[in-house]
Amino acid sequence: MAPRIPNDPMYQLLREGKVKDFNDRRLLGETVDLTNCDFRNVDLRGLEAQGLDFSGSYFRQADLRGLDLSNSQLGGASINGAHISGTLFPQSLSPQEILLSVQLGTRLRYI
Numbered sequence: 001m002a003p004r005i006p007n008d009p010m011y012q013l014l015r016e017g018k019v020k021d022f023n024d025r026r027l028l029g030e031t032v033d034l035t036n037c038d039f040r041n042v043d044l045r046g047l048e049a050q051g052l053d054f055s056g057s058y059f060r061q062a063d064l065r066g067l068d069l070s071n072s073q074l075g076g077a078s079i080n081g082a083h084i085s086g087t088l089f090p091q092s093l094s095p096q097e098i099l100l101s102v103q104l105g106t107r108l109r110y111i
Contacts, residue, residue, distance in 0.1 A: 003038035003058040015042060023048045060105070080105030 005015070010032035013022040026032075026048065036056040043063040049072045056076040064079070066086040074090065079101045089098055092110045100106045 001036060001056070003040075003056075004036050005038050006033070008032055011037060014039070014044065014047070017043055019044060019046045056107075074108050075110055076107045077101075078105050078107050 005011075010022060010025060010030055011034065013019075013025070023046070034052055034054050034057060037054070038058050039054075039062045040058055040060040041062060042059075044067060045063055045065055047067055049067055049069050051071055053073040054069075054077050055073045057078075059077060059079045059082045061081045061083075062079070063083045064087045065083050068088045070088045070090050072090070074093065079098070080103075082102060084098070084102060090110070093108060097106075097108055101108050
């Protein structure tokens with residue numbers, strides 16, 4: 001399945017680097033479906049990711065530095081070549097699983 005690029009305005013905010021606007025609108029109750037989405041080369045620094053479902057999404061070369069993804073769904077996502085310095089991943093993802101995905105693009109599998 002190819003990653004999708006939906007026309008959803010919330011998703012488009014992230015693609016355009018408007019992370020603060022995304023966070024603000026989400027705080028006001030707006031929702032978005034981020035499963036199986038294309039985040040290649042997107043800078044997501046500053047994203048409030050708690051509770052977001054990124055299952056099956058592609059993060060190739062994305063900037064995830066400093067994100068707290070510990071309460072996000074990442075099953076089936078790929079983080080090949082992503083910048084992950086300081087990123088907090090769900091405890092159920094092993095370091096080996098994360099490393100394989102960063103280096104080889106494998107999809108993340110929960111233990």
